[in-house]
Amino acid sequence: MSTLREIADRLGVSTATVSRVLNDKPGVSQKTRERVLTLAQELQYRPNLAARSLATSSTKTVLFLVHRRQFSAAEDPFYPFIMHGLEEALKDDGYNVMLVTLDDAQLAAGPANLRVLQEQRADALVMAGPDISPKFILAASILGLTTLLVDNALRESPFTSVQPQNEEGAHTSTAHLIETHNHTRIVLMRGPQGWASSDERTAGYLSAIHAAGLEPFIVEMEDTTTETGEEAAKQTFKEFPETTGIVAVNDAMAIGAMRALGRMGRRIPKDVAVVGFDDISWASYANPPLTTVAIPTVEMGRLAGRLLLEQMNGSISATTRVRVATQLAIRQSCGCDDELAPAE
Amino acid sequence: MSTLREIADRLGVSTATVSRVLNDKPGVSQKTRERVLTLAQELQYRPNLAARSLATSSTKTVLFLVHRRQFSAAEDPFYPFIMHGLEEALKDDGYNVMLVTLDDAQLAAGPANLRVLQEQRADALVMAGPDISPKFILAASILGLTTLLVDNALRESPFTSVQPQNEEGAHTSTAHLIETHNHTRIVLMRGPQGWASSDERTAGYLSAIHAAGLEPFIVEMEDTTTETGEEAAKQTFKEFPETTGIVAVNDAMAIGAMRALGRMGRRIPKDVAVVGFDDISWASYANPPLTTVAIPTVEMGRLAGRLLLEQMNGSISATTRVRVATQLAIRQSCGCDDELAPAE
DNA sequence: TTGAAAGCGCTACCAG
C-alpha cells in the first residue's frame, strides 16, 4: 500500500501539497495538481482511513442499530433490506455500514454504554424499528452524532425519520375491502398503543371506516406475531361474530389469523376477507395468497442513506420527516382473483 | 472523551505505563497498575480506535461480503441471520461487522478494487454464499486478511469454512420419504453443477436412494428459485410420469414445485410428496406446510465468528472446515400429519 | 503556490 509520503517524495513535493490535491483543496497549481493526480492514479493510492480518521475525527462509518429480536427466526426479516439500501446509498460517498444488534440490557443501558461508540468508531447512527425506545433515542441524540430513525419516529421530538405511509396504506387496504368487496363489518387487529406503525395504521383504518360511514371494530393485542394473530382471530369472533372482513396491522398477524380462521372452519375470502400489511416474503405463499400493503424496504434504506448524507454535510435541517409510498399488493385473501390462482 | 494522556498526566506517570496497563502487558508494579485501572474505570476511558488502528494496523472490523442478489425481494433472506450470529460472537472481543454487498461488476473486478479494503478498514473477510466466485475468493486470500467462507467452500483450495451438513440433511429427508412414506420413485430437483450446496445435497439424495436400492431421477435446473421450481415440476412429470416423491435442493424450488403441482391437479402429499431444504421463514406457511431440512443460521454465524477469532489469534490452522448439523422439520408436505393441521 | 512542522491518540522500542 502506498502512502501520501511516497507520492510526495517521488514528486519532490510536500505531503501538504499532495493532501491538498487529493482533497480538492485550493492553493495548488494546475500543473502540480495534475502530476499528483496522475501518480496517485497510477499507484492506486487510497488514503489509510485510520490515519485520516485520527486527523479529522471523521470515521466514514455509520451504525445500523436494530433490536436483536428482529433476527429471531419468528420474525420476517425486514430490516436487513433497509440496511442493504442504506449501504448502497452510502457506499459511493465512502461510508460503510456496521451492524449493531441490541439486546434488552443494552437498550436499557443506553447508547453511551456501547463500546463501538465509546471507541468513537462512527459518525452517524441509524436506528431502525420501534423496538428502540424513545429514552434510548433521546440519549443517543446528545452524543453528537448525526442521527436518523427508520420505521420509527418520536412524536414529541424532532428527528429526521423515514417511515412508510402507514396511514395511507391502511386506508387504502381498508377502503379496498369496503369499496371493492362491499364489506361493512370490518375488524382491525392491532398491536399495543404507542407502537408508531400500529397507531398510524389504525388511523388509516379509522379514516376509511369513517369515510364510509361504518362502525369501527378493534381488537388490540399486546404483540403483533402470528401467535397473537391467531389469538386475535378467536377474540374477534367472540366479540364481533358478524365480522366479514379483517384488517391486520401486519402480515404476521394476518397469517396467524388465517390459520385460526381455517381451524374455525371459516373460508377465506368467502366467509371472511383478510388483508395484511408489510408484504413480507411469504405473503404470496400463504393460503390463500395474502392481499397486503407492500413497503419498499430497500428504497427506504436508500432514502435514509441519502438523507443522512445531506444531514451530515449540512444541506438539510436536522429534522426532516419523510414518508415513502406503499402499494396495495392485491392477491386472493381479500376476495380478488389473482392470475396465479391454482386450478383446483 | 478522555485520553491516555489525560490519565497519565493526572497520575503523574507516562503514557507508556498507562498503555501497558490497559493492554495487560507486563512490567508494571501492582500498585501503579491498580491506580491506572481505577482512574480509567472512573473516567469511563476507552481507547480511540482510529489511533489504536493507526499504531497497530489492526482495525477490529470484519467485513461480511455477500452478493446483492441475496437482498432481492425474491430471495428469502438467509445471510442476515448469519451476519447477526457473526456479530454476536465477535462483539465481546471488540470486533464489529460491516456489511458489504457486491454487485456483479464488483465481483468481476475482484476484492482488491473494493474501496473499503484499499482504505485498510478491515482485518478479516467473511464471504457468504456460493454467489461469490472462486476467482474472487482466491484473489481475496492473497490480500493478507484473515479469510473465512460461509455456506461455501472451494474444493481445491484450503479455506476455513462453515457449512451446513448438506449431504446428511438431504440423505435424511430422502430417507424419510423412502422409509416412512414408502416412496420408490423419487425425483431430485437440483441447481447447476458446481454450486456447492446443490452438489452436496445431490450426494445426500443419491446415497439414500442407493442405500435403498432405488433408481435415482434427477431434474437439473439453471437456478433454484420458485420459478425454476415450477418449471422443474412440469419437467418432472414429462420425463418421469410415475414420480410420487420430490426432493428439492431448497425451499424456494419446493414451494414453486408445489404451486405448479397444484395447477396440474396433483394433490400434495397424496399424489406426490415434497420435501425442501433450508426451512425458510415461510416454509411452515406453505400449502401444505412444507417438510424441510432446517439450518441453524444464527448458530452458523456464531460459529464462524468463533473460528475467525481463533484464526486471527493463531490458535487454529488456517484451514478448518466445519459442518453444522441440520434438522428435519417434519410438517405435512411429506405425508406426515402435524399438530397444526387445519380442521378442514 | 508551496513547505515545514505540529498534532490526532495510541503503541512499542530503547534507555535508565
Added chain:
DNA sequence: CTGGTAGCGCTTTCAA
C-alpha cells in the same frame, strides 16, 4: 519497573 520518544499516515495551520 518506568519514562522518553519515535513513529503510524494524514490534515492543517503558519510562514515563506
